Amino acid sequence: MAVETTFDFDMMLSSAREAYGEELMAIADEGIDFAFVCSDNAPESCSAGKMMSKYPERCVNVGIAEQDEVGIATGLALSGKVVFAQVFGPFLPLRAADQIHTDAAYNDVNVRLIGTHSGVTSGGGPTHNVIADLALYRAIPNLTICVPADAGQCRKVIRASLTHQGPMIIRISRGGEPDVYANNDYDFEIGKAITVRDGKDITLIGCGPSVYWALMASKELETRGISARVVDMHTIKPFDAEKVIKCAKETGAVMSVEDHSINGGLGGAVAEVLAEANLDCKFKRAGLPDQFAVLGSPEEVYKYYHLDAAGIADTAQALLGK
Amino acid sequence: MSANVDSKLVAQLEDKSYKIRKDLLNFVYHIGMGHLGGELSIVELAVALYYKYMNYDPKNPQWEERDRLVLSKGHCGETLYAIYADLGMYTTEYMLEHFESLDTAVFGQHPNRKYIDPIEVSCGSLGHGLPIAVGLALGARMQKANWRTFVVVGDGEIQEGTNWEAIMAAAQFQLGNLVCIVDKNRLQMSGATADTMNIDPLDEKFRAFNWDVMEMQGNDMADVVRCLEQLPPSTIEKRKPLAIISNTTKGCGVDFMENTWKWHGGGIAKEQLDQALASVEKKYQALIANRK
Numbered sequence: 001m002a003v004e005t006t007f008d009f010d011m012m013l014s015s016a017r018e019a020y021g022e023e024l025m026a027i028a029d030e031g032i033d034f035a036f037v038c039s040d041n042a043p044e045s046c047s048a049g050k051m052m053s054k055y056p057e058r059c060v061n062v063g064i065a066e067q068d069e070v071g072i073a074t075g076l077a078l079s080g081k082v083v084f085a086q087v088f089g090p091f092l093p094l095r096a097a098d099q100i101h102t103d104a105a106y107n108d109v110n111v112r113l114i115g116t117h118s119g120v121t122s123g124g125g126p127t128h129n130v131i132a133d134l135a136l137y138r139a140i141p142n143l144t145i146c147v148p149a150d151a152g153q154c155r156k157v158i159r160a161s162l163t164h165q166g167p168m169i170i171r172i173s174r175g176g177e178p179d180v181y182a183n184n185d186y187d188f189e190i191g192k193a194i195t196v197r198d199g200k201d202i203t204l205i206g207c208g209p210s211v212y213w214a215l216m217a218s219k220e221l222e223t224r225g226i227s228a229r230v231v232d233m234h235t236i237k238p239f240d241a242e243k244v245i246k247c248a249k250e251t252g253a254v255m256s257v258e259d260h261s262i263n264g265g266l267g268g269a270v271a272e273v274l275a276e277a278n279l280d281c282k283f284k285r286a287g288l289p290d291q292f293a294v295l296g297s298p299e300e301v302y303k304y305y306h307l308d309a310a311g312i313a314d315t316a317q318a319l320l321g322k
Numbered sequence: 323m324s325a326n327v328d329s330k331l332v333a334q335l336e337d338k339s340y341k342i343r344k345d346l347l348n349f350v351y352h353i354g355m356g357h358l359g360g361e362l363s364i365v366e367l368a369v370a371l372y373y374k375y376m377n378y379d380p381k382n383p384q385w386e387e388r389d390r391l392v393l394s395k396g397h398c399g400e401t402l403y404a405i406y407a408d409l410g411m412y413t414t415e416y417m418l419e420h421f422e423s424l425d426t427a428v429f430g431q432h433p434n435r436k437y438i439d440p441i442e443v444s445c446g447s448l449g450h451g452l453p454i455a456v457g458l459a460l461g462a463r464m465q466k467a468n469w470r471t472f473v474v475v476g477d478g479e480i481q482e483g484t485n486w487e488a489i490m491a492a493a494q495f496q497l498g499n500l501v502c503i504v505d506k507n508r509l510q511m512s513g514a515t516a517d518t519m520n521i522d523p524l525d526e527k528f529r530a531f532n533w534d535v536m537e538m539q540g541n542d543m544a545d546v547v548r549c550l551e552q553l554p555p556s557t558i559e560k561r562k563p564l565a566i567i568s569n570t571t572k573g574c575g576v577d578f579m580e581n582t583w584k585w586h587g588g589g590i591a592k593e594q595l596d597q598a599l600a601s602v603e604k605k606y607q608a609l610i611a612n613r614k
Contacts (some may be wrong), residue, residue, distance in 0.1 A: 035464060058464060061497070068453045068487035075457020078443060079465065099484075102447045103454060108436060 015175030021047025055320035057220035072097035077109035121173040121258025135264025149211040193240040197252035199229035203247035216309035225276040253282035262287035363570040380409035383547035394451020399433035427540035456497025470556035478510030492531035498561030540568030
């Protein structure tokens with residue numbers, strides 16, 4: 001099914017953090033069982049907090065203890081539950097790396113770790129940035145890694161996770177990010193990337209909030225006479241290598257865009273696929289450089305590192321030598 | 323100190339512990355790797371749990387209503403393997419053939435729940451079992467199920483900070499269906515626990531964290547029985563979680579392994595096996611002699 005994007009729309013902001021809580025509430029209202037864990041990060045003012053108030057018997061707040069949170073979530077899953085655990089993103093991948101690896105992944109349980117405030121979306125500087133998580137997660141067996149492009153897609157990931165087997169990471173932003181999809185009338189499947197806009201000169205592959213900025217970059221590139229395809233790589237593992245190869249063959253140039261270190265994340269995954277496929281393809285990674293990021297709002301930081309629409313368009317144009 | 327316990331039961335469990343200890347030594351000799359110090363210190367505890375105090379059916383290890391045992395000190399899994407063999411769940415031959423045997427491996431030094439039915443949680447990295455056990459106990463409560471979660475941690479392991487997060491959580495949630503047993507053999511890999519990073523007074527620490535505490539001499543079966551007979555019934559209602567401090571001897575039963583950190587890990591040569599079995603036999607005969 002073709003997707004309808006916000007390409008021609010004014011920017012519409014929404015929050016995956018709110019959306020997933022609303023979706024969990026809806027799922028609970030439908031009588032579907034699950035357990036929910038948080039670590040002092042789901043106050044009643046947010047949708048997950050409201051769900052906790054309505055369904056307290058299935059919810060646990062473990063306090064400020066992310067390692068314990070992942071361990072407890074694993075135990076709950078071993079008792080037979082599908083478990084959603086909201087973790088403040090900056091303190092999930094590195095603080096609880098051992099628990100993600102050894103508890104959730106090695107035990108191969110149905111835990112869904114929802115890491116919020118990912119990339120630089122939290123603001124507040126490098127202590128609150130999440131820049132190395134995808135590199136870590138990619139190297140952990142059994143993990144499925146989803147990075148929904150917007151709030152609506154986050155709902156689809158939550159729904160799909162109900163029947164998915166094994167541990168999942170759901171990497172979302174702080175909230176207040178632009179929508180990519182104008183509606184939710186499109187098919188979503190874990191592991192199947194989505195072409196959100198067609199193009200023939202270059203493919204911009206993004207994940208999470210970067211999909212929107214890639215889409216806007218394609219708009220900018222259009223004015224410069226460059227036709228850019230945009231792909232939403234919402235699942236980092238299992239990785240849709242077929243889609244990458246197809247795009248590389250058809251457009252001859254590929255650029256990854258992500259709110260993550262350029263090392264080891266989406267760009268790393270794309271680079272590995274391209275290198276092993278021996279394709280004659282131009283390639284560039286766009287992401288956060290190998291340094292602790294400058295301080296500023298997400299929009300300012302994106303602009304500074306050329307991850308906004310104009311910056312992505314400039315990098316793509318330079319890659320094409322036009 | 324162990325008056326009024328069922329002496330027949332104690333004798334049965336002692337006999338079983340004697341067999342398990344010998345089986346364990348033979349097993350470690352054959353595979354050439356293990357963690358005998360800690361594996362020997364938990365023998366009486368593991369025997370008491372599997373043969374008496376856990377609600378458990380070895381013919382149906384996935385039975386929903388079973389009590390769960392989380393061996394957080396996963397490096398001591400071979401003690402459980404010896405028990406599984408004795409319970410008829412696996413043959414020793416099968417276990418030896420499938421021990422760390424690459425793509426046919428079922429058993430390993432650190433047990434994997436995905437390959438071994440009776441293993442509830444894959445453990446090996448220390449400090450993981452107690453948080454997971456808290457999750458299991460919470461899960462039982464959510465399901466209004468009556469099964470109990472036992473978790474066995476080492477005293478050295480308690481140095482890992484994650485335990486204390488879980489100790490707080492278990493008290494906060496008042497998990498009356500959780501029992502944490504600390505195998506306090508007073509030694510860790512490179513020396514005495516007290517000299518390395520002292521964990522005492524452990525009983526006072528648990529109490530300060532709002533746990534109930536019981537204590538037992540974990541290699542004295544009469545005292546293990548005395549203690550475990552006092553286990554309050556498991557409940558999903560709110561009640562303090564229970565810690566049992568099991569005072570044990572690292573390497574218990576084998577004179578040259580007892581009370582030395584040097585037998586934390588490794589294999590055992592044939593000559594050492596023979597000496598070890600002789601030591602176990604000698605101690606067992608002395609035990610029997612004392613029964614009269």
